[in-house]
Amino acid sequence: xxxxxFPGRVFAFVTFLVLSLVxxxxxxxxxxGGSVSLRRIAGYEALKEAVxxxxxxxxPIHFTAGYYAVTLExxxxxxxxxxxxxxxxxxxxxxxxxxxxxxxxxxTEGVVQQAFFKAGRPEYYKPEMVRYLSDNEYAFASGVMxxxxxxxxxxxxxxxxxxxxxxLLAETGYAAGALQIAGTASIAQLPFFVATCDYVVIGExxxxxxxxxxxNLASLGAIRGQDLVKAISLGMIVIGSLLQTFGSNILLDLxxx
Amino acid sequence: xxxxxxxxxxxxxxxxxxxxxYFLKVPAINDSASALRAWGVIVSTFALGLGTVNLIIIHGRxxxxxxxxxxxxxxLLVGLAATAFSGIxxxxxxxxxxxxxxxxxxxxxxxxxxxLGVCICSAAYRAFRVHNVEASIMLVVGVLVLLAQIPTAxxxxxxxxxxxxxxxxxxxxxxxRGIVIASGVAFIALSLRVILGLDRTYMGTD
Numbered sequence: 001x002x003x004x005x006f007p008g009r010v011f012a013f014v015t016f017l018v019l020s021l022v023x024x025x026x027x028x029x030x031x032x033g034g035s036v037s038l039r040r041i042a043g044y045e046a047l048k049e050a051v052x053x054x055x056x057x058x059x060p061i062h063f064t065a066g067y068y069a070v071t072l073e074x075x076x077x078x079x080x081x082x083x084x085x086x087x088x089x090x091x092x093x094x095x096x097x098x099x100x101x102x103x104x105x106x107x108t109e110g111v112v113q114q115a116f117f118k119a120g121r122p123e124y125y126k127p128e129m130v131r132y133l134s135d136n137e138y139a140f141a142s143g144v145m146x147x148x149x150x151x152x153x154x155x156x157x158x159x160x161x162x163x164x165x166x167x168l169l170a171e172t173g174y175a176a177g178a179l180q181i182a183g184t185a186s187i188a189q190l191p192f193f194v195a196t197c198d199y200v201v202i203g204e205x206x207x208x209x210x211x212x213x214x215x216n217l218a219s220l221g222a223i224r225g226q227d228l229v230k231a232i233s234l235g236m237i238v239i240g241s242l243l244q245t246f247g248s249n250i251l252l253d254l255x256x257x
Numbered sequence: 258x259x260x261x262x263x264x265x266x267x268x269x270x271x272x273x274x275x276x277x278x279y280f281l282k283v284p285a286i287n288d289s290a291s292a293l294r295a296w297g298v299i300v301s302t303f304a305l306g307l308g309t310v311n312l313i314i315i316h317g318r319x320x321x322x323x324x325x326x327x328x329x330x331x332x333l334l335v336g337l338a339a340t341a342f343s344g345i346x347x348x349x350x351x352x353x354x355x356x357x358x359x360x361x362x363x364x365x366x367x368x369x370x371x372x373l374g375v376c377i378c379s380a381a382y383r384a385f386r387v388h389n390v391e392a393s394i395m396l397v398v399g400v401l402v403l404l405a406q407i408p409t410a411x412x413x414x415x416x417x418x419x420x421x422x423x424x425x426x427x428x429x430x431x432x433x434r435g436i437v438i439a440s441g442v443a444f445i446a447l448s449l450r451v452i453l454g455l456d457r458t459y460m461g462t463d
């Protein structure tokens with residue numbers, strides 16, 4: 001009987017199932033009463049400071065989740081926007097969220113509207129707060145650069161998925177004197193953000209946004225599950241290294257299946 | 258209930274189909290996933306229309322506000338209309354469309370891309386300024402890696418290659434893999450939450 005799995009993806013499928021079970025099991029356990037403590041993430045703590053700064057200066061906060069269509073990184077970035085927009089609504093701070101793709105625009109608009117509604121101030125939401133700029137990467141970048149300089153944004157939050165435009169945005173934010181908070185899991189863009197921004201949320205921290213801000217049990221459970229999966233991965237790395245050192249390819253051959 | 262239930266069911270079905278399409282060699286699943294990807298392109302195109310409406314509303318209001326910078330919005334709207342008309346009436350290969358893309362958009366794209374060089378220099382200057390221990394270490398490591406990529410420097414000091422390779426292939430790769438593994442696991446966790454409806458940010462609800 002032929003296997004229904006594509007050749008070379010059997011190990012990946014089994015790994016995916018095991019990891020999913022571990023994460024779902026952790027979510028179930030935390031929902032049943034387990035507790036999870038999160039470490040402080042400076043970039044997320046700075047969002048409150050950012051809103052305070054915007055209120056004091058009377059200038060808007062700029063947010064972008066990046067140039068891409070809706071991806072998981074963009075969704076994680078939008079979770080930060082949801083928290084930021086809630087704070088902006090609460091303290092009556094100006095907010096401009098820019099997007100580069102039609103679907104990201106639609107989701108971003110929904111997220112900001114909902115945040116204002118949740119903060120009990122739906123009347124403060126203005127359609128100008130969420131702006132679609134361009135589908136073209138550099139046209140989008142120049143649009144954001146224009147907003148940062150012309151509208152004198154005092155805070156520049158960039159959380160999501162970025163390409164080469166990341167440095168253009170961050171350098172313009174720096175030149176405009178904005179407090180800069182960035183976050184991404186894109187390895188190629190992280191050094192740019194580290195060099196130019198005041199706070200950087202790195203890799204997996206970006207995906208912890210919901211657990212950090214909302215503290216809901218499913219997200220906290222997933223964080224615990226992630227830690228368990230990382231421990232399993234670490235164990236596999238150690239075992240693999242030892243096997244390779246002693247001349248065995250068992251694990252490598254298994255992973256190729 | 259319908260407002261929440263329908264998107265949830267769609268996300269569960271689409272999510273599971275996409276995952277199983279990657280792993281399973283089942284024609285029914287592979288064909289459905291392929292059709293879903295095509296639908297995704299169509300939905301994105303409609304969403305693009307939504308974005309364009311937002312652009313027209315915001316810049317239409319600004320143009321009519323007659324402030325000092327209203328002309329910028331007028332330029333944008335004229336450019337948008339000219340590109341749309343050219344695309345509709347002259348076609349993708351029409352002279353005017355080719356001029357807009359090759360003569361204007363590409364030229365501006367290249368200009369902005371070349372600005373990255375200046376940005377890299379100014380960001381590197383700030384990052385390498387010696388103001389604490391970490392910045393000093395970064396300066397030493399950065400200079401070493403940069404020097405080992407310059408043929409003249411390698412000719413003068415061939416010993417630079419060894420440490421540069423060790424920094425790039427051991428320290429750098431180890432750090433990057435750490436981030437990639439942790440992010441990958443977080444990706445899986447968030448995907449599961451979205452597929453199972455435990456995270457509904459994309460619907461604008463919690």
